[in-house]
Amino acid sequence: MTDFSLLDTAPTQGVDRIQSSYLQQVRKRRLYGGITLLVFVLLMVSGFNIADDRNAGSFWDGIGKVGDYPADVLSEAWEKLSDLPGLIVKYFPALIETINIAAVSTLIGAVFGLIFSLLATRGLARWPRLIPLFRRMMDIMRAVPEIVIALVLIFVLGGGPVPAVIAIAIHTAGALGKLFSEAAENASLKPVEGLASTGANWSQQMWLGVIPQVAPNYLSYGLLRFEINIRASAILGFVGAGGLGYELRNAMAWGPGRFDEAAAIFILLFGSIVFFDQLSSRFRNRLSEGRAT
Amino acid sequence: MTNAELTLAKSQADTLFGRKRQIARAVPAIILAYFVYIVFAFDIAGLAQRAKLENAVILASDSWSYKVHVTRSNRTGEIDYAVEGERKGRYPEGERPDWVTGNDVVTVDLGGDHEVRLLPEKRTEVDVPGFGTISARAEGRMITTNLGNDLPDWISVSDRRVAITTAEGRIAITGSKTEVFNYFPGWELFFFTFESPYQGQGLFSILFGERIDPTRHNIAGAWKDFWGNAMWRHADVAWAVGETILMAFLGTFGAAIIALPLSFLAAKRFAPFAAIRYAMRRVFDFVRGVDALIWTVVLARAFGPGPLTGALAILVTDTGTFGKIFSEALENVDEKQIEGVSSTGAKPLQRYRFGVIPQIMPVLLSQILYFLESNTRSATIIGAITGGGIGLMLTQAIQTQKDWEEVAYYIILVVIMVMLMDWFSGWLRGRLIGRSEAH
Numbered sequence: 001m002t003d004f005s006l007l008d009t010a011p012t013q014g015v016d017r018i019q020s021s022y023l024q025q026v027r028k029r030r031l032y033g034g035i036t037l038l039v040f041v042l043l044m045v046s047g048f049n050i051a052d053d054r055n056a057g058s059f060w061d062g063i064g065k066v067g068d069y070p071a072d073v074l075s076e077a078w079e080k081l082s083d084l085p086g087l088i089v090k091y092f093p094a095l096i097e098t099i100n101i102a103a104v105s106t107l108i109g110a111v112f113g114l115i116f117s118l119l120a121t122r123g124l125a126r127w128p129r130l131i132p133l134f135r136r137m138m139d140i141m142r143a144v145p146e147i148v149i150a151l152v153l154i155f156v157l158g159g160g161p162v163p164a165v166i167a168i169a170i171h172t173a174g175a176l177g178k179l180f181s182e183a184a185e186n187a188s189l190k191p192v193e194g195l196a197s198t199g200a201n202w203s204q205q206m207w208l209g210v211i212p213q214v215a216p217n218y219l220s221y222g223l224l225r226f227e228i229n230i231r232a233s234a235i236l237g238f239v240g241a242g243g244l245g246y247e248l249r250n251a252m253a254w255g256p257g258r259f260d261e262a263a264a265i266f267i268l269l270f271g272s273i274v275f276f277d278q279l280s281s282r283f284r285n286r287l288s289e290g291r292a293t
Numbered sequence: 294m295t296n297a298e299l300t301l302a303k304s305q306a307d308t309l310f311g312r313k314r315q316i317a318r319a320v321p322a323i324i325l326a327y328f329v330y331i332v333f334a335f336d337i338a339g340l341a342q343r344a345k346l347e348n349a350v351i352l353a354s355d356s357w358s359y360k361v362h363v364t365r366s367n368r369t370g371e372i373d374y375a376v377e378g379e380r381k382g383r384y385p386e387g388e389r390p391d392w393v394t395g396n397d398v399v400t401v402d403l404g405g406d407h408e409v410r411l412l413p414e415k416r417t418e419v420d421v422p423g424f425g426t427i428s429a430r431a432e433g434r435m436i437t438t439n440l441g442n443d444l445p446d447w448i449s450v451s452d453r454r455v456a457i458t459t460a461e462g463r464i465a466i467t468g469s470k471t472e473v474f475n476y477f478p479g480w481e482l483f484f485f486t487f488e489s490p491y492q493g494q495g496l497f498s499i500l501f502g503e504r505i506d507p508t509r510h511n512i513a514g515a516w517k518d519f520w521g522n523a524m525w526r527h528a529d530v531a532w533a534v535g536e537t538i539l540m541a542f543l544g545t546f547g548a549a550i551i552a553l554p555l556s557f558l559a560a561k562r563f564a565p566f567a568a569i570r571y572a573m574r575r576v577f578d579f580v581r582g583v584d585a586l587i588w589t590v591v592l593a594r595a596f597g598p599g600p601l602t603g604a605l606a607i608l609v610t611d612t613g614t615f616g617k618i619f620s621e622a623l624e625n626v627d628e629k630q631i632e633g634v635s636s637t638g639a640k641p642l643q644r645y646r647f648g649v650i651p652q653i654m655p656v657l658l659s660q661i662l663y664f665l666e667s668n669t670r671s672a673t674i675i676g677a678i679t680g681g682g683i684g685l686m687l688t689q690a691i692q693t694q695k696d697w698e699e700v701a702y703y704i705i706l707v708v709i710m711v712m713l714m715d716w717f718s719g720w721l722r723g724r725l726i727g728r729s730e731a732h
Contacts, residue, residue: 044546047539051604054536054681056597069594097334104331107324143711145673147684148704151691156352158343161335235586235674239688245586252590266587274582 077263087264091247095268097161098243099276101236102229105165109172110222113138116173117180118206123189126202138181141174150236164241168229176225183217184210216287223280230276234269244269355697359481360462361390363401363473367415367431372399376481377696381523385487392475401473403461409473417471419457419464429455434468480698482524489518525702530686534710536600537682540672541714544607545665549657552612556619557645563623573616581613585671589679598680606675607668615660622656623649655726662718669714673707683707 052059077084118124120134146167153163191209200208211218237245244265251261332338362378365371374389376382384390392402401409408420415431427448429438435452444450447458455466463474485492490506491499491514499505499515506514520528555573557563564570589606596602631648639647676684687703690696 040546044543047543048601051536051539051543051599051601055599055601056680057595057599059596059601062592062596065595066592069591100331100334104328104335107327139712139715140708143670143708143715144704145670145684145707145711147674147677148687148707151688152352152700155691155694156345156349157340158345160340160343162337162340165335231584231586234584235678238586238678248586248590269584269587270582273584274578277578277582 073259073263073266076259080260083260084264084267087261088268091244091261091265091268094237094242094244094247094265095272098233098237098245099230099272101161101164101168101233101241101243102226105168105172105233106222106226106229108165109169109225110176110218112169112173113176113180114211114218116177117184118210120177121181121184124184124187124192124206124210138174138177141170142178143174144171146171146232146236147239150241151239154240159240159242161242164233164236164243167236167241168232171232172225172229176221179221180214180218183214183221187213220284220287223284227273227276227280230273352697354476356701357480357698358476358478359698360474360476361481363390363393363409363411363475365399365411365471367468367470370413370415372411376524379524381486382482383487388487390475401475403459403473403475405461407459407461409464411471415471417464417466421457421459427455427457429466431466431468431471436466436468480525480702482522484522485515485518486523488523489515491515491518525699530683530703530706533681533683533686534706537672537676537684538669538710538714540600540603540607540676540682541665541668543604544611544672545661545668547604547608548611548615548664549661551608552615552619553657555612556616556623559616559620560623562626574620577613577616577620579613580609581617583610585610585675586678589675593679600676600681602679603672603675603681606679607671611664611668614664618660619653619657622653626652658725659722662722666711666715666718669711673711683710 048059116134116138119126120131120138122128122131125131125134146164149167149170150163153166157163187210191213192205195205195209233241233243234245234248237243237247238249240246248262248265248269251258251265254261359377362373362375364373364375364378366373372389374384374393392404394400394402395410397413399411401411403409406420406422410418410420412418417429417431419427419429421427424445427438427440429436436450436455438450438455440448440450449456453467455464457464462476465472465474482492491511494502494505499511502511504511509517555577558565558569559573559577561570564573585606588609589602592602592605592609596605626649630652631644634644634648672682673684673687676682677688678684683703683706687700687707690700690703
């Protein structure tokens with residue numbers, strides 16, 4: 001009898017134990033999840049209230065007025081619709097400047113990012129001991145917002161596109177350097193070894209052994225950066241670095257009566273961002289497909 | 294392989310190499326041509342004239358040093374001592390720096406044997422080693438000096454104004470006042486202003502020493518005076534940094550909360566009609582394309598300047614970006630898990646909660662956290678435009694072109710803030726998704 005009862009109860013006891021400990025775990029997880037959610041909701045709500053308090057106008061007053069300004073701009077632009085093509089032509093050079101700032105800073109930033117990334121990648125670095133140094137340098141370059149460098153340089157160099165180019169290029173070098181170095185870490189070292197055996201120096205090893213492997217990847221990162229930099233260059237224009245953003249600030253300062261100019265600038269900015277967005281995403285898709293086949 | 298085949302292969306290889314070589318030459322040539330065009334388009338040649346190198350010198354020296362102004366009013370004869378010449382940095386009544394001595398003749402020792410003597414009857418004498426003594430006297434609005442016509446370029450003299458710039462400090466004399474600027478390295482009064490009794494006390498004596506201010510406990514009092522420092526405004530700066538992080542936090546997570554349900558409507562597998570999916574995608578593209586700059590401008594009209602406007606601008610822009618990323622992630626989910634969950638009789642909402650969300654959670658979280666870090670930087674920039682946070686303080690400090698040590702302080706704070714957010718989001722990503730999936 002005793003044997004039977006042992007055989008009979010042991011498995012059920014085991015199952016019970018597993019079940020209860022499982023349920024306990026589930027309950028614990030639910031509790032933790034609930035607490036995390038509660039803390040998160042509390043943070044969001046209190047954060048919103050603080051931001052609302054410190055804002056000039058409150059959220060609930062302003063939410064109804066969000067459409068007013070676009071409506072004013074659109075209605076005025078609609079009335080003067082015949083002027084719009086002329087205004088678009090007038091501001092086209094500013095758009096070109098904004099795009100030029102983005103393109104030049106992407107190119108310069110990519111070159112420096114490339115050099116930094118190779119110097120900061122394990123297995124490829126020219127001076128392996130200095131890898132942490134180059135990494136920290138990239139971190140700092142990435143962390144400084146463009147506007148900081150741009151404003152300081154505007155003080156020294158005067159307004160215009162050059163401070164914006166330098167500011168965006170520094171940030172780009174840091175941001176691309178990190179992505180480039182992650183891609184370079186996955187590159188095969190065999191071509192590098194082969195080149196080294198023929199007596200190639202470091203720069204030849206990199207240029208002929210590593211770059212061809214990672215070029216499609218780098219190109220696609222660079223294009224994505226170019227897209228981001230167009231936006232950045234428009235914003236920097238707003239603080240005095242020239243281009244479309246600068247024109248936008250002036251047009252805004254004039255206020256009603258000149259809303260058609262603001263509308264023309266909005267259209268140009270929106271159009272060019274969407275255009276380059278589509279262009280680069282198509283090109284990037286082709287790059288990644290080319291790699292897959 | 295026959296000889297003919299070999300020749301064919303060789304010629305094919307040659308053409309291929311030739312084409313590659315052409316591309317290898319053409320790409321740098323195009324970039325070079327573009328840069329030549331840019332040199333003219335950006336007027337690089339004119340930059341040399343527009344650039345103000347003296348501004349760079351001011352920037353480089355002022356950001357890590359401070360100056361104490363010794364100002365004698367030539368009308369009343371009173372002498373005033375103030376850090377950076379600010380009222381908030383004025384020495385208390387009856388006190389003066391220890392490098393100033395004498396009563397009838399006040400001697401200011403600039404260091405390196407440079408000495409300025411403020412004599413009675415509006416007279417001033419300046420000793421410069423290797424040059425001699427310069428003496429100047431103010432009469433009404435006119436200045437008379439012992440200087441001849443042949444002067445080095447660090448002295449500028451007119452009948453109204455004398456300015457002397459030495460390596461140790463600057464002296465400016467006009468009819469109304471004589472000013473001496475003595476430069477020192479460091480950020481003066483960073484912890485306490487002269488109004489505080491804790492000014493000039495060491496850390497040890499504040500923490501463990503006797504009560505300096507009998508009415509207050511040392512640490513509490515010191516903290517209050519530090520926090521309320523009128524020159525460096527630590528409390529305001531901390532608020533501003535908090536506001537910037539708040540903008541990034543509200544914007545990023547608000548965008549994620551709004552984008553998640555909308556992204557279901559934009560994903561091929563979950564959208565009820567193709568028309569809705571198409572419309573939703575265009576909405577995402579539009580919101581992204583309008584860009585944070587325009588959103589900031591538009592929203593600032595409705596909500597006024599402040600952190601809420603910045604948070605909303607980030608929120609709206611990133612709703613588009615998140616919507617796109619999330620809907621792409623949703624299109625890649627595995628059908629099997631959803632089938633498994635629905636086989637247990639789960640309702641649609643439960644299917645989403647247990648079949649879909651766990652699959653896309655890693656992608657979602659890593660993207661959201663990545664954007665949290667990058668939005669901290671954006672919030673600094675947007676704050677400068679919309680008027681909130683550390684971005685505003687920084688732009689104001691730069692635009693007044695006066696307190697470069699404050700600018701340096703803010704820049705360091707911004708860099709630390711962004712790096713901390715970078716580290717924090719990386720840490721959180723590691724905790725939530727596991728190290729292996731964190732990039």
